[in-house]
Amino acid sequence: MSENLPLSGVTVGLTAERKADEFAALLTRRGAHVVLGPSMHTVPLPEDGELAAATTDVLSGPVDVVVAVTGVGFRGWVEAADHNGVGDRLRESLGSATLLARGAKARGAVRGVGLADPWTAPTEESSEILEYLLAGGVSGKRVVVQVHGDPMTEFRERLTQAGAEVVAVPVYRWTDPVDLAPLDALIDAVIAGEVDALPFTSAPAAANLFGRADRTERGAALRQAMRERVLVASVGPVTAKPLEAEGVPYSMSERARTASLVTLLETRLPSPG
Structure with a gap:
């Protein structure tokens, strides 16, 4: 046995x-x-709170690059936008940008909401996405990063130092x-x-x-x-x-x-x- x-x-x-x-x-x-x-414990952010404010920020200008970090987070973001009546506008905005996914689950979520197949980090690590972006140059670009509880401070700071305007979209946070x-x-x-x-x-x-x-x-x-x-x-x-x-x-x-x-x-x- x-x-x-x-x-x-x-x-x-x-x-x-x-x-x-x-x-x-x-x-x-x-x-x-x-x-x-x-x-x-994972706590989704209220649809009328931080997430809605971040979505409004994203829609306030053109988007050059979108980074999807987690499948559940990215999908939840677009679903919340649909609930608030701005889902189509968000898809249009994100669809005109270069789409990047940390891994297979994030890639599936991007495709699942009707967006094009994104470039996906082979090792499924955020550091690889950062290297990819910095190698291609981000100066003057507006980069939207779907964060996942961890604010990804270093990731965002590196992009800002390289000349990007970074918009963070916090979909959920963690508590005890x-x-x-x-x-x-x-x-x-x-x-x-x-x-x-x-x-x-x-x-x-x-x-x-x-x-x-x-x-x-x-x-x-x-x-x-x-x-x-x-x-x-x-x-x-x-x-x-x-x-x-x-x-x-x-x-x-x-x-x-x-x-x-x-x-x-x-x-x-x-x-x-």
Whole structure:
């Protein structure tokens, strides 16, 4: 039986909010025991608040370049514009620009709202989009960036320094989870040596895990456990940045996909028996 359950006897902690159930299902089908402790909560911005104001800003002038960072964020932006009666104007404005997507999901969202197929970063990293834009020159261009909770400050500053006018479109932001009890329980389990692996799928989830531990005076113990006793894994280099900042060793999946993270755990964790 264990041959078909490569993660039998393994406990995996998940800090993800979005698609946590899907991730957990992949793990449990392989025999893992999953401890859910979402470390963040995604809050869509009100349609009549920041997002609407940003859309008005975008429509106030011609757009030269559009950067779609996340599929759910870009799609949500256009849907909110439709709700507010400016969806057609927004599509027309964005459709006349050079379209760039961070990855396959963002590309699918761009195409899904009726826009042309965008150039997509092969590594699905924002840094590659930045390099692409800077190599082509952005001086005098108006660049719209759909941000995803993380304000992408450095990304935007680099474009501004290169002479671009940058318009940020914040579609949602991140806060602490509504219910902190599961997160606190996960932190305690990691410190107690009851968790074998912590795979991360977003940088905010990793950062908020450390933040909550620090606010509850468990930060040092959590970091020690993650450095010494836990297989820490990241879905990509952006997600890994908070881990690097905390000096926590980590492994990285070959592809920026949840299934690839699961494969990594199967490879790196001890076989059952």
